[in-house]
Amino acid sequence: MRPExxxxxxxxxPLVGALLIGLAGRVGPNLRExxxxxxxxxxxxxxxxxxxxxxxxxxxxxxxTEVLPGISIAFQLEPLGMMFACLASGLWLINSIYSIxxxxxxxxxxxxxxYVMFSVSLAATMGIALAANLFTLFLFYEMLTLATYPLxxxxxxxxxxxSARVYLGVLxxxxxxxxxxxVIWTYVLAGTGDFTPGGILAGKIDGxxxxxxxxxxxxxxxxxxxxxxHLWLPAAMVAPTPVSALLHAVAVVKAGVFxxxxxxxxxxxxxxxxAVPSSGWLTYAAAFTIIAASVVALRQQNLKRLxxxxxxxxxxxxxxxxxxxxxLAEVGATVHMVAxxxxxxxxxxxxxAIYTASKKTELAQLRGIGQRMPWTMAAFTIGALSMIGxxxxxxxxxxxxxxxxxxxxxxxxxxxxxxxxxxxxxxxxLPIIYMAWFGRDRTPAGQEHxxxxxxxxxxxxxxxxxxxxxxxxNQPLVELESQLVSPVPTVMQGN
Amino acid sequence: MSSIxxxxxxxxxxxxxLVAPLVTILRPSGLAWAATTATSFMALMIAVGLTxxxxxxxxxxxxxxxxxxxxxxxxxxxxxxxxxLLILTGASTFAxxxxxxxxxxxxxSGRQPLFFSAWLLVLAGLAGILVSADAFNIFVFMEISxxxxxxxxxxxxxxxxxxxxxxxxxxxxxxxxxxxxxIGLIYMMTGTLNLADIQVRLVDVAGLRPVVVAIGFITVxxxxxxxxxxxxxxxxxxxxxxxxAATVLLAACAAKVSLYVLLTFDFVVLQPVLPxxxxxxxxxxxxxxxxxxxxxxxVALFEPNLKRLxxxxxxxxIGYILLGASMVSxxxxxxxxxxxxxxxxxxxxLFLAVMCLATRLPSLELDDLAGAAKRMPWTMAAFVVGGLSxxGIPGTAGFTSKWYLISASLEVGGAGGWLLIGVIxxxxxxxxxxxxxxxxxxxxxxxxxxxxxxxxxPALMLSVTWLAAxxxxxxxxxxxxxxxxxxxxxRMLLGEAP
Numbered sequence: 001m002r003p004e005x006x007x008x009x010x011x012x013x014p015l016v017g018a019l020l021i022g023l024a025g026r027v028g029p030n031l032r033e034x035x036x037x038x039x040x041x042x043x044x045x046x047x048x049x050x051x052x053x054x055x056x057x058x059x060x061x062x063x064x065t066e067v068l069p070g071i072s073i074a075f076q077l078e079p080l081g082m083m084f085a086c087l088a089s090g091l092w093l094i095n096s097i098y099s100i101x102x103x104x105x106x107x108x109x110x111x112x113x114x115y116v117m118f119s120v121s122l123a124a125t126m127g128i129a130l131a132a133n134l135f136t137l138f139l140f141y142e143m144l145t146l147a148t149y150p151l152x153x154x155x156x157x158x159x160x161x162x163s164a165r166v167y168l169g170v171l172x173x174x175x176x177x178x179x180x181x182x183v184i185w186t187y188v189l190a191g192t193g194d195f196t197p198g199g200i201l202a203g204k205i206d207g208x209x210x211x212x213x214x215x216x217x218x219x220x221x222x223x224x225x226x227x228x229x230h231l232w233l234p235a236a237m238v239a240p241t242p243v244s245a246l247l248h249a250v251a252v253v254k255a256g257v258f259x260x261x262x263x264x265x266x267x268x269x270x271x272x273x274x275a276v277p278s279s280g281w282l283t284y285a286a287a288f289t290i291i292a293a294s295v296v297a298l299r300q301q302n303l304k305r306l307x308x309x310x311x312x313x314x315x316x317x318x319x320x321x322x323x324x325x326x327x328l329a330e331v332g333a334t335v336h337m338v339a340x341x342x343x344x345x346x347x348x349x350x351x352x353a354i355y356t357a358s359k360k361t362e363l364a365q366l367r368g369i370g371q372r373m374p375w376t377m378a379a380f381t382i383g384a385l386s387m388i389g390x391x392x393x394x395x396x397x398x399x400x401x402x403x404x405x406x407x408x409x410x411x412x413x414x415x416x417x418x419x420x421x422x423x424x425x426x427x428x429x430l431p432i433i434y435m436a437w438f439g440r441d442r443t444p445a446g447q448e449h450x451x452x453x454x455x456x457x458x459x460x461x462x463x464x465x466x467x468x469x470x471x472x473x474n475q476p477l478v479e480l481e482s483q484l485v486s487p488v489p490t491v492m493q494g495n
Numbered sequence: 496m497s498s499i500x501x502x503x504x505x506x507x508x509x510x511x512x513l514v515a516p517l518v519t520i521l522r523p524s525g526l527a528w529a530a531t532t533a534t535s536f537m538a539l540m541i542a543v544g545l546t547x548x549x550x551x552x553x554x555x556x557x558x559x560x561x562x563x564x565x566x567x568x569x570x571x572x573x574x575x576x577x578x579x580l581l582i583l584t585g586a587s588t589f590a591x592x593x594x595x596x597x598x599x600x601x602x603x604s605g606r607q608p609l610f611f612s613a614w615l616l617v618l619a620g621l622a623g624i625l626v627s628a629d630a631f632n633i634f635v636f637m638e639i640s641x642x643x644x645x646x647x648x649x650x651x652x653x654x655x656x657x658x659x660x661x662x663x664x665x666x667x668x669x670x671x672x673x674x675x676x677x678i679g680l681i682y683m684m685t686g687t688l689n690l691a692d693i694q695v696r697l698v699d700v701a702g703l704r705p706v707v708v709a710i711g712f713i714t715v716x717x718x719x720x721x722x723x724x725x726x727x728x729x730x731x732x733x734x735x736x737x738x739x740a741a742t743v744l745l746a747a748c749a750a751k752v753s754l755y756v757l758l759t760f761d762f763v764v765l766q767p768v769l770p771x772x773x774x775x776x777x778x779x780x781x782x783x784x785x786x787x788x789x790x791x792x793x794v795a796l797f798e799p800n801l802k803r804l805x806x807x808x809x810x811x812x813i814g815y816i817l818l819g820a821s822m823v824s825x826x827x828x829x830x831x832x833x834x835x836x837x838x839x840x841x842x843x844x845l846f847l848a849v850m851c852l853a854t855r856l857p858s859l860e861l862d863d864l865a866g867a868a869k870r871m872p873w874t875m876a877a878f879v880v881g882g883l884s885x886x887g888i889p890g891t892a893g894f895t896s897k898w899y900l901i902s903a904s905l906e907v908g909g910a911g912g913w914l915l916i917g918v919i920x921x922x923x924x925x926x927x928x929x930x931x932x933x934x935x936x937x938x939x940x941x942x943x944x945x946x947x948x949x950x951x952x953p954a955l956m957l958s959v960t961w962l963a964a965x966x967x968x969x970x971x972x973x974x975x976x977x978x979x980x981x982x983x984x985x986r987m988l989l990g991e992a993p
Contacts, residue, residue: 065973068895073972139889146888153939161939165931172927176887177920184901 003053003060007075009046010085010126014039018119025112033100036115040093043122047089054082055480061132070192073139076132078195079483080265083334084258085129087341088251092122094459098349099242101455105356108240113150118246120147125251128258134183134193134267137259141179141221144255145171148247152239163235170232171222179220182213186267195262199269210268211278217263218282218319223256226319227289230312237304241352244304249311249344254337257318261333264322265484274325274409286320287417289313294424301362303351306428307344310387313421314340321402324414327485329405334481335474336398342467343386343395349460350380353452358443363432368441372449375457377436379464384429386467389422394470401478500544504557504570507541507580508623508636510534515615524607528598531611532591538618539584542577549577550979554987556628564628565689571628575832575984578977579625579748579755582839586747587618589843593959594740596952597850601651601738610650610738616643617744621752630678631688633756634671637720640752641667644745648737656736663729666719670726670753673716680709690764697768710769713760714779721753723780723817724787727810734806739850742802746809746846747839754813754835758820762828762988773823781821785918787814792925796932801852801859804929805845808885811922812838815900818915822903825985830899832981833974837884837892840970844881844963848874851952851960861932865940871951873961875937880964882930884971887923891971895978897923 001009017039024032053060054077061076099118103111124147127140145168153164187193190200205213222229236248247253264273273279293313300306317340321333353376354360354369370377386393399418406414443449451457514534521527548555549572559568572580591614602610620640627633645667649660682688684705685696700706715726722730730750734742766772791810798804812834819831849859851874857863868875884891897919904915951957970977 067972067974068898068978071898135889142888143890146883156939161935165935168931169927173924176923176927180897181901181916181920184898185905188902188905 001049003050003058003077004062006046006050007060007062007077007130008064010043010050010089010130011075011123013043013046014119014123014126017042018116018123021119022112022116025115029104029111032112032115033096036096036099036119037093039119040089040096043089043126044093047085047126050077050082051086053077054079055476057483063132067135071135071187072133073136074132074194075127075130075136076195077130078266079480080258080262080334081129081131083338083477083481084254085126087254087338088122088125088129091246091250091341091345091463092118094462095242095246095345097455098245098352098459101453101457101459102240102242102352102356105453105456106240108154109156110154114154114240117147117150118243121151121247121251123147125255128255132195134186134195134263137262138175138179138183141223141255141259142175144252145175145223148243148252151243151247152236154240154243155238160238163238166235167232170229170235174220174222174229177220178216182216182220185213185216193267195266197266199265199267199272201268202272206276208278210273210276211281214268214273214279214282218260218285221256221259223252224260224319225253225256225289225312225315226285227292227312230289230293233312234305234308237308241304241348241355244307245345245348245352248308249348250341253311253315254341257315257322257333257337260319261322261330264325265330270325270327270330270485279323279325282323283320283411283413286316286323287413289316290320290417290421291424294421294428298424298428300428301364303354303361303363303366304348306363307347307351310347310425310428311344313425314344314387317398317402317418317421320414320417321405324402324405324409324411326405326408327482328401328408329414330485331478331481332398332401332403332405334484335401335477336395338474338477339386339394339398339467339470342463342470343383343393346379346383346460346463346467347387349456349463350376350383353456353460356456357452358447358449363435366432366436367439368436368443370437371441372443373451375451375461379460380436381433382464382467384433388425388429392468392471394467394474397471397474500548502557503541503544503548504555504572504626505559507538507545507572507626508619510537510541511615511622512619515612515619518612518615519608521608524599524604527608527611528591528595531614532588534615535584535588535591535618538622539581539588542580542584545572546577546581546976546980548572549574549983552983557626565687565692568632569628569689569691570626572626573984573987574980575755575759575987576625578832578836578980578984579751580622582751582836583618583621583625583748586744586839586843587614589847589959589963590740590743590747593847593956594743594850596956597739597854600854606650610647613643613646613650614741614744616640617647621748624752624756628690629688630681630690630693630760634675634678637671637674637753637756640749641671641720644741644749647741647745648733650741651736651738653736655732659729659732659736663733666726666729670716670719673712673719675716677709677711677713677716680705680712684709690759694764694768697764701768701770710765714757717753717757717760718783721750721757722810722813724783724790724810724814727787727791727813730810731803731806734809735800735802739846739853743843743846743850746805747843750809750813751816751835751839754816754820758828758831758988762990767990777821777823780817784814784817784821785915787811788818788918788922792922792929795929796925798929799861801861801864801933802846802849804861804933805842805849808926808929809838809842811926812842812885815896815919815922818919819900819903822907822915823989824903824906825982825989825991826899826903826906828985828988829978829982830896830903832984833899833977834896836977836981837896837970840892840963840967841881841884844960844967845878845885847956847960847963848878848881851877851956854952854956855950861936862940864933864936866937866942868937873957874952875934877957877960877964878937879930879934880967882926882934884967886926886930889971890968892967892974892977894971895974
């Protein structure tokens with residue numbers, strides 16, 4: 001298969017899948033779920049099949065159509081996008097297995113719509129990952145916002161609709177109000193929006209305006225949840241947990257930080273941005289978000305809301321790493337996208353499994369739940385340790401690279417932030433873990449429960465395993481992402 | 496050029512004008528509808544032919560009765576005119592094709608032939624304005640189209656249409672009279688009515704007071720007819736109480752045709768002659784455009800009736816069109832012309848969807864829309880597509896004009912440019928809110944009473960609506976048509992070689 005075909009297939013497979021899932025939904029749930037799994041598997045086959053190209057250093061691309069002169073819908077493979085596409089497609093399959101357990105276990109309504117919109121969201125994610133220019137990126141970024149709205153508003157009652165309104169409101173206001181002007185400004189300045197290694201803006205803009213443009217991009221990509229654009233994320237927790245797990249821990253939020261990283265690397269260029277003092281504010285904004293989100297997380301009583309604030313903090317790790325503007329830190333940013341994805345999806349899966357099995361949502365109810373749901377809580381523990389960054393979990397690897405990047409840049413703010421945040425992460429995760437395993441179970445009689453449905457437990461076991469495995473097997477990813485930045489970092493090859 | 500091609504400009508007017516009286520004697524009413532639709536379709540084909548000529552870049556001139564200009568009556572169709580002819584005839588054809596069931600519901604069959612006759616007169620009148628190269632003929636066609644459109648609006652069953660139409664009549668007449676006074680003064684000073692000829696002769700008398708007064712009358716008069724804020728007060732009720740099919744036609748093109756005359760007059764006739772024209776034009780219209788966008792959108796945020804909500808949105812969209820033009824730059828005017836086309840697509844699709852809803856719902860209050868999406872999912876989906884285009888979400892036609900508008904504002908530069916971007920963005924975000932109010936009402940609000948009818952709109956109406964919605968996506972992903980016509984038209988208006 002030619003890589004160009006592969007790129008287009010990666011976009012079409014989930015869309016065609018959505019259609020088939022919708023049609024299958026009229027026949028029956030079993031066929032519909034089979035169709036979902038088949039679509040997810042096909043997507044993995046298509047996306048992962050493109051990997052050899054990218055490892056060989058190829059950058060195949062395809063232009064679909066030129067919308068306006070100089071502005072086209074085009075796609076191109078590059079290391080960062082490839083990582084994102086592989087991550088999202090891979091976790092979609094696991095998430096679909098989980099969804100089946102969750103949605104059936106909770107007897108949710110409108111399941112066909114749920115699976116269809118999930119598939120459409122994945123198509124939008126593939127578009128974001130493979131976009132070759134700012135216009136295409138923006139197109140699919142908006143598509144993702146709109147496609148996830150029905151998923152967030154899934155329940156349809158008043159409170160949910162109100163939260164979904166916040167979700168859509170913040171994301172659309174930011175993207176139309178800030179991101180779109182930034183995109184158009186870039187096109188006007190540079191005459192192009194193509195992602196080019198080394199950036200396209202050097203020499204085209206100077207002084208404080210660079211900081212302004214960067215601010216428009218960073219806050220415009222509200223999916224990255226840099227404060228104060230984080231408000232949508234806690235609101236989005238009204239969605240069914242599989243949505244929170246794949247979209248609000250992986251696809252949607254990673255789309256935000258992906259956009260920021262991609263723009264820093266391919267539009268500004270890290271060397272250009274490093275030389276301009278007005279870009280320095282981003283480090284402070286990200287550091288503030290990390291600390292503030294962790295402090296807020298300390299005070300949460302609801303498990304999913306706690307995870308949401310943890311996500312906000314972890315996303316800003318990636319922003320912070322990108323903003324460090326040194327090769328190793330950029331690698332750290334991409335590695336953390338993967339490491340956090342594995343860890344956080346595990347945590348959300350666990351939260352959903354607990355809800356499905358016991359309808360428990362508050363931290364106080366989790367006392368002693370480890371005995372009832374050992375598999376789930378073991379996975380939860382692994383995920384939490386990864387968030388803290390304890391070896392042997394994936395979170396340790398990315399933290400290592402980010403710290404190495406901070407040393408490269410002699411940026412002690414970054415160092416201090418990460419150390420402080422590690423302590424805070426430990427402060428809100430460890431008590432939960434302790435309580436779950438060693439607390440006394442106070443489940444009232446008649447509400448005893450065991451593990452969640454098998455499909456859910458299977459999925460969270462797999463992602464917990466991936467979190468552990470990533471600690472040892474991260475070399476291909478690091479090699480791939482090292483192509484992002486030059487000079488290729490060789491210092492850390494021994495890790 | 497084959498022989499028929501040369502006559503297209505005049506046929507554009509003559510075909511509907513001749514059929515209009517014939518329709519009145521056609522019975523039963525279905526036959527009148529078929530004849531009108533067929534005529535409208537023929538007009539669309541003529542417009543397509545003229546557009547094909549315009550895309551080659553030439554201005555298609557026609558001397559009526561072979562009398563040479565400036566003595567005879569001259570018709571001329573350029574890219575700008577072709578763009579609007581496409582909008583006009585397209586909207587008319589779509590509205591008629593989709594509107595059969597709705598019109599049958601709203602207008603008793605005995606009066607339908609008269610209604611269709613008025614419809615064709617509107618079509619002929621507006622087309623006449625667009626093909627005329629003569630200031631007085633523009634006035635004549637303006638009167639024909641206005642009088643006929645009063646009939647269209649008052650043709651529905653809603654008695655409240657009568658005061659609305661009276662207001663429209665008053666303000667429309669004042670507008671037309673102002674225009675007439677203006678061209679009277681210009682005729683006094685130059686002795687000619689042919690636009691090209693006026694431009695040549697105006698040079699000698701450029702700075703004199705009667706000319707300046709004339710310009711004032713013409714601008715305000717046309718501003719009234721185009722519903723430029725704050726002269727828009729006739730528009731919301733006129734759109735609201737008109738039969739739904741007529742709303743589609745009027746919303747897509749009526750105000751834009753007056754803007755066409757305004758822009759043609761200002762840029763083609765006056766700009767090359769008057770040295771201070773550009774700053775005055777910009778300084779007068781830009782604040783009105785900005786106020787129009789913000790104020791009308793703000794009203795739409797709180798409007799409880801769907802049709803009035805969209806009507807106020809139209810006033811805001813006219814603001815965008817003016818905003819681009821008032822920048823008096825190539826990107827700005829291009830954006831303005833593109834937005835005429837894109838807005839017609841978006842609003843056309845939206846009002847078609849409204850027509851679908853109206854055939855099945857007791858009223859168009861947002862409260863009565865509760866739960867409509869469950870009963871009419873296809874209609875509401877088309878509404879959402881139109882709404883996204885109105886907001887300017889990428890992948891829809893509306894996005895391309897927002898892109899051009901913001902680029903043009905960036906080229907204005909400085910704090911002013913950023914202020915304009917702020918206005919454009921704020922207007923778009925308000926559009927998100929008012930469109931989403933409808934979406935939430937249709938999807939998430941629980942209906943108060945059990946619905947009596949649980950079915951989709953008639954198939955023909957729905958498929959035409961979807962055709963319009965699909966056009967929004969097609970011209971959003973491949974906007975070659977409006978981009979080419981708009982940039983050629985803008986170059987022509989600004990006097991640059993295409």
